[in-house]
Amino acid sequence: MNESYRLGEQSIIAHLQRLANGASTAELDVSALPAELRAIGEQLQKTYAVLKQERQLLERSAYIDPLTNLGNRGGLDRHVDQLWRKGVPFTCAYIDIDHLKHCNDTFGHAEGNRYILGICRVLTETMKHDDLLFRIGGDEFVLVSPTVDEAELERRLERTRSDLIEATSDGKAPMIASFSFGCSRVDPLAGDTHRQTVMDADRKMYRYKLMHRVQQPKEDNASQRPIADQLPCNDRVFQAISMSSETRYPFILNLDTGESQWSINAVRDFGLPSQHPYNSVDMWLARVHPEDRANVRTELDMVLNGTWHFHYMQYRVMDATGKYVLCDCTGYRLDATDTEPNMYVGIIINRSLADTTDSVTGLGDIHTLVNAIGEMRRVAHEVGFVAIKIDDIAQVNARFGFDAGDRVLAESAACLMECSRGKGRLFRSTGPMFVALFDDLGSEETDAIADEIERFLGSPVLFGSFEYQPPLRVATLHLDAVDRQPVSILNELKALLKEAPQIPGTKLN
Structure with a gap:
């Protein structure tokens, strides 16, 4: 074997190694190869050209929208x-x-x-x-x-x-x-x-x-049914939404007719005359505290006459027992379309009942968790628990301040909501401990969600230019039925977390 042939072989081998390593510019100088190797080199160049084109097509499909040619x-x-x-x-x-x-x-x-x-x-x-x-x-x-x-x-x-x-x-x-x-x-x-x-x-x-909704022109031959004769909401759907939380009361007001729709919980807790009262603005204002009423009336009038489209106020409202409770009231005006009337749609949060919500994370607190476990004792089916503890929160508070520690907990809660995929109820138990409760979920499915939490929960949080990765521990508990007191289950979860290996994060010492 002559020296020229040996060098040619080495060039081809080096070219193939670059291709195997994913090089984006793996060109081969065919003219420098000896005559007996040029056919092989030319075939390799053709193969590389095809592979390069296929890679470009794959990258394009991965990152480019086919209709607009914009990034996806x-x-x-x-x-x-x-x-x-x-x-x-x-x-x-x-x-x-x-x-x-x-x-x-x-x-x-x-x-x-x-x-x-x-x-x-x-x-x-x-x-x-x-x-x-x-x-x-x-x-x-x-x-x-x-x-x-x-x-x-x-x-x-x-x-x-x-x-x-x-x-x-x-x-x-x-x-x-x-x-x-x-x-x-x-x-x-x-x-x-x-x-x-x-x-x-x-x-x-x-x-x-x-x-800023733009109205489309109505077609001359369009045969539309009258839109102001009923509220555009199915009763069963509305009630399903309204029963989803004891502290939140959705409502819909038809501005063209004055008819409104309220949740059963609102009727019960505020003593409303029915679920579909007329003149509901005056009805509601009559329940507003006298010292707050003038400001509330002024702002609602701005929404109802179309000057404003968004309303948010916190004020006192008389409940069914005659006591004034603090409420957060948020609503939007929806201007009429071809098929919908002018509407005012919103939600009222009763803060006297919402004090079981953790203020940092927005999740249910320890009291809500205990009540949820207690409810599970009355149903005879399996339950999955995933417990999560964020370590080093005390060190974060000491080094960066309590706001930084709250940010870590809030970010962790948001990631936990994503990982749970809407299947479970989420709570902040005590301090840096979270509990996810999965009703009627098997042990394998619970473990799969716990594995996903381990992979994605500890997302980095920036404190100025410092990137902090919170260390955490994850533990699971599966029960065929809840046959114990909530405190016993929470103690077992704490013990499991103590034994669980730490998923390491940023060292603060």
């Missing part, structure tokens, strides 16, 4: 992760296309796709050079800007939306095009989190949609 949700996550690692502040806008379902139902999905592409085009035209736009769902977009602040991005999107509405309101377009949006500024080094950003922008977008 995977692309958004990758871009945000890059900004986060660099510690770069940025503003994100959550954008939701208005009336896409109406477009699909009325004009067909082909027109719906044209509507989406039209919104995509106008949003792209308003972008700065370092902005990126992503389509993360059927009617959802996210715009990320590292340089523009929240107020400037809101002004830009408002101008774009106004121009779009004006351009499609001449009757030539199939429908009036518009979108709703909410903007949020995030600074990773200031301790902001992905979850806080998403929730803030999404909440603002939803509120904007409620306050």
Whole structure:
């Protein structure tokens, strides 16, 4: 074997090793190979070209939306992760296309796709050079800007939306095009989190949609049934919602007729005349404390006459026993559509009953947990418990302050809610201990959820530029039936946590 042939073989082997290691630029100089190896080299180059094209297609499908050629949700996550690692502040806008379902139902999905592409085009035209736009769902977009602040991005999107509405309101377009949006500024080094950003922008977008709804022109031949003769809510669905919490009372008010719908709990706890009273605003104001009544009436009048669309106040209301209780009252005005009346929709929280909610995490507290376990003694089926303890909270409080410790607990509670997948009831037991109760769940399913909690619960929390990963312990307990007192079960969970291995986090000493 001559030296030239041996060197050629080494070049081919090195090329194959680079391919095996996932190199993105594994070129082979075929002309430098000896004549007897060039055919092999050419075949390898062709194979590499095919593999490279397939990889590009796979990456495109993983990160690119096929309809708009924008980044998809995977692309958004990758871009945000890059900004986060660099510690770069940025503003994100959550954008939701208005009336896409109406477009699909009325004009067909082909027109719906044209509507989406039209919104995509106008949003792209308003972008700065370092902005990126992503389509993360059927009617959802996210715009990320590292340089523009929240107020400037809101002004830009408002101008774009106004121009779009004006351009499609001449009757030539199939429908009036518009979108709703909410903007949020995030600074990773200031301790902001992905979850806080998403929730803030999404909440603002939803509120904007409620306050700036665009009405589509009514078709001449449309035969609509009268919309003001009933409330647009199925009684069974409404009652299912209203019974889901003893402390929360949803309500719906038809502003066109004055009729309202209230939960059974509200009728019981506030002594309302029925679930469907008329003149419900006056009825409710009569129960408001005299010192609070004038302010409440003024704000409600602003909502009812359309000046405001959002209402939030905390005031005192007389309950069925004649005592005044503190309530949080939140409501939205929904302007009429072709199929719905003008409505005022909201929820009232009775703070005299809500004191069993942990103020830091929003989960049920130890009293609620004990009551929940006590209830399980009356039903004869299996129960799964997952107990979680966040270690080193005392050290976090000592080094960074109690607000930092509360942030760790709040973030852990939010992750716990995601990991439980809505299957269980969640509680903050005592201090840094959480308990998830899974009704009628087998031991294998309980263990699977515990494994997921171990993998994802300890998400990092930033204190300035310091990234803290909380250490934690996880333990499970499965019972075929609850046949013991709640205190006995909680003591067993504490003992199991003490024996459970620690999932290590950031060392603070």
